[in-house]
Amino acid sequence: MLTKAEAGTDIASLMAEIGAKARAASGPLAVASAERKHAALVAMAEALIRRKDEILAANAIDLANAEEAGLTPAMLDRLTLDDARVRAMAGGVWAIAELKNPVGEVIAEWDRPNGLQIERVRTPIGVIGVIYESRPNVTADAGALCLKSGNAVILRGGSDSAQSTAVIHAALIEGLKAAGLPEDAIQIVPVTDRAAVGEMLKGLEGNIDVIIPRGGKSLVARVQSEARVPVFAHLEGLxxxxxxxxxxxxxxxxxxxxxxxxxxxxxxxxxxxxxxxxxxxxxxxxxxxxxxxxxxxxxxxxxxxxxxxxxxxxxxxxxxxxxxxxxxxxxxxxxxxxxxxxxxxxxxxxxxxxxxxxxxxxxxxxxxxxxxxxxxxxxxxxxxxxxFGMGAEIGIATGKMHARGPVGVEQLTSFKYRVRGNGQTRP
Amino acid sequence: MLTKAEAGTDIASLMAEIGAKARAASGPLAVASAERKHAALVAMAEALIRRKDEILAANAIDLANAEEAGLTPAMLDRLTLDDARVRAMAGGVWAIAELKNPVGEVIAEWDRPNGLQIERVRTPIGVIGVIYESRPNVTADAGALCLKSGNAVILRGGSDSAQSTAVIHAALIEGLKAAGLPEDAIQIVPVTDRAAVGEMLKGLEGNIDVIIPRGGKSLVARVQSEARVPVFAHLEGLxxxxxxxxxxxxxxxxxxxxxxxxxxxxxxxxxxxxxxxxxxxxxxxxxxxxxxxxxxxxxxxxxxxxxxxxxxxxxxxxxxxxxxxxxxxxxxxxxxxxxxxxxxxxxxxxxxxxxxxxxxxxxxxxxxxxxxxxxxxxxxxxxxxxxFGMGAEIGIATGKMHARGPVGVEQLTSFKYRVRGNGQTRP
Incomplete structure (x- = not known):
């Protein structure tokens, strides 16, 4: 994790490069077999367990910094990992591995009087941007859900959880490598500069298809008001x-x-x-x-x-x-x-x-x-x-477009039509 | 149809009022019975046929103005109505009347081990904004599709077709009245000022849920780049x-x-x-x-x-x-x-x-x-x-969020979850 000064780079070009890499990874991901994605997710869960002590050590650094910065007890609690929470995180990834592969699922099919056979099948959306605050487990949840649904993901975690997030991310990358999937499928924004969020909200030159904010009301409100790409979010649950x-x-x-x-x-x-x-x-x-x-x-x-x-x-x-x-x-x-x-x-x-x-x-x-x-x-x-039996969720949407209610792997998909004929021309 | 000068009013407040009326109408529309919506659509089709001569006379005025303004032959063709085109327009409304009512349809259902029964049911989206150019038939198609799907609609047609659109709109209102549905369910923007489009793209203070542009590439591009609400559109079909x-x-x-x-x-x-x-x-x-x-x-x-x-x-x-x-x-x-x-x-x-x-x-x-x-x-x-057998479409979406491909009545709906229990509390 680099600060702006360390990076010594132009945030816009850095983010554009991340976007381009994510888009490039989304191609092979969209056609990755169910078996390959399953293997990657299982390897991720195993890596999380294997790296448990490393994750907890990184989390201790985050917590020490956070206490110094004067975070509230509630924020500290959200940031804190322990043995049970790391196991739960790995368990979540395993549960996602066992979900049915949504990509390619035929969600409707019908025939036309002229003999055309029409199928509506699930496809990945493409590239998902996730912007979150201090909960380090969002890294694993979001990475795993996006992979299962065939989407590349760009994760922008809070600076408070930077150390924990980096190790969790390394475990996810291990899983991708083990299954021969592109490492750019799950990227973390490596700078804490808030301008990086601004670039994501502009859509990285068409390379982010949807943004999911996870966090407090002010984060969600900023995302909703500034985003130039679709957003799945809930501002609050009254x-x-x-x-x-x-x-x-x-x-x-x-x-x-x-x-x-x-x-x-x-x-x-x-x-x-x-x-x-x-x-x-x-x-x-x-x-x-x-x-x-x-x-x-x-x-x-x-x-x-x-x-x-x-x-x-x-x-x-x-x-x-x-x-x-x-x-x-x-x-x-x-x-x-x-x-x-x-x-x-x-x-x-x-x-x-x-x-x-x-x-x-x-x-x-x-x-x-x-x-x-x-x-x-x-x-x-x-x-x-x-x-709801969706295995896991990346959030709850209160908007009415596309996803509504819990956002799980199905809600992270789009669809396309496959039409089979035998020479039909339109009169 | 008033010009800006005739209206002598502030476009922003005029449009805000239209938005508020549409939102108010969307409540009764969302719970209107299948029978009532069917009756309204049949009455609309009948009114279109009954008012055929009136529509053609209005269209003749539009055509005369358009020729004077030097519209291209292709644009004049799109604007032109004749006996057969008015009949086809009414036929389209009849066909939409006969479609299955999408609102309330259970699109998925499952039970949980704790006994909760979960249903996902279709709901209207709320208020749709349609921005189109010279084809007068879009007025009838869009009005009928939005009504069938339980949505209020705000139609902003091109100034070229203003006279034709006004009469077609009057026929649709007759149908709403005949069935006891709110007249504000289908509103036409009564000013030709382009600022009205700008107001729609800003969402009319939260009172437009989605915008559908119908027309040439420059219209669609403007809508996609300026809209602060979701858009269903295709920029082009290459x-x-x-x-x-x-x-x-x-x-x-x-x-x-x-x-x-x-x-x-x-x-x-x-x-x-x-x-x-x-x-x-x-x-x-x-x-x-x-x-x-x-x-x-x-x-x-x-x-x-x-x-x-x-x-x-x-x-x-x-x-x-x-x-x-x-x-x-x-x-x-x-x-x-x-x-x-x-x-x-x-x-x-x-x-x-x-x-x-x-x-x-x-x-x-x-x-x-x-x-x-x-x-x-x-x-x-x-x-x-x-x-595709969807009865009619309001357009074809090339975006991946919510609607993709032909946008018919189903694509104009959202959904909600209905969960039935017998006293379950969450452990």
């Missing part, structure tokens, strides 16, 4: 949990505590609880007591505070706030219609859940809310590619 | 036809003439002919003679000219030129590998065809070329949503 009048109370209590408190810092954590006014007298207080007992701060509307003295007042701003913390905003609503109105007004279109026994309420909730993931009688914390 | 050494000569001759000469001005017309050097002595001359007989100008490499005296010399620039005319560039190549190399270098990633009996050559052609549509033993002129 997830709602609605308890319908028909809800089973015991289930509602379990789900509310899990949706809010299992992990408060993830995008699938619930931030707002909506309770049907019809069951305010029976359901509201037990649910809020459970949340309080679990250590959650309650911010409620006047109606809520009249029923539950432990609630602080909620402000208009709270309804649009992703706390990522042990805080929840609470309102009473007029049935499922009221919940839909509130959610469509404030939601970030990520994930919303309803607890209800009334199928009609569920259908309305499912039909009339335009969010990537809607859940019935289940916790919002299931909003995750692994939990 | 389509190749490759005759393999294993090709049936009679079939190759028929397909070559059709691919080039059936209609030379469409994006699926072949622009370059590649012939396997192995059959240069047997296949090249008969194919070029057929093309000459059909009125095509041949531009060949030195090798080609040595075998076929009627060919003019080809320049490097020719390989990258979309003629949209009765001209074809011709080269000999070293088998399918040579063809793939040439195509991957010069293609616009739209459509390529191979004529061959050797299945191995076909497989390589299908696997190693990264274009939206690949055809075997069939004419490149089949590159069309109607020919």
């Amino acid at each position: 997830c709602h949990l609605y308890i319908d009048g028909s809800a089973d109370l015991a289930m509602a209590r379990r789900i509310a505590v899990n949706a809010k408190m299992r992990r408060t810092g993830i995008c699938g954590a619930a931030e707002t609880l909506l309770v049907d006014r019809a069951v305010a007298s029976t359901h509201l207080v037990p649910i809020l007591e459970d949340l309080c007992d679990a250590g959650c701060e309650i911010r409620g509307s006047d109606e809520v505070r009249a029923l539950f003295a432990g609630a602080k007042p909620v402000s208009e701003e709270d309804w649009s706030t992703e706390y990522l913390d042990a805080i929840i905003s609470v309102a009473l609503v007029e049935g499922v219609g009221g919940a839909i109105g509130h959610i469509n007004r404030y939601s970030s279109h990520h994930t919303e859940a309803i607890v209800a026994e009334d199928e009609k309420a569920v259908e309305r909730f499912f039909n009339e809310i335009d969010s990537a993931i809607l859940l019935h009688n289940a916790s919002t914390q299931f909003a995750d590619g692994g939990e | 389509c190749h036809l490759y005759i393999d050494g294993s090709a049936d000569l009679a079939m190759a001759r028929r397909i070559a003439v059709n691919a080039k000469m059936r209609r030379t001005g469409i994006c699926g017309a072949a622009e370059t002919l590649l012939v396997d050097r192995a059959v240069a002595s047997t296949h090249l001359v008969p194919i070029l003679e057929d093309l000459c007989d059909a009125g095509c100008e041949i531009r060949g490499s030195d090798e080609v000219r040595a075998l076929f005296a009627g060919a003019k010399p080809v320049s490097e620039e020719d390989w990258s030129t979309e003629y949209l005319d009765a001209i074809i560039s011709v080269a000999l190549v070293e088998g399918v590998g040579g063809a793939i190399g040439h195509i991957n270098r010069y293609s616009s990633h739209h459509t390529e065809a191979i004529v061959a009996e050797d299945e191995k050559a076909v497989e390589r052609f299908f696997n190693e070329i990264d274009s939206a549509i690949l055809l075997h033993n069939a004419s490149t002129q089949f590159a069309d949503g109607g020919e």
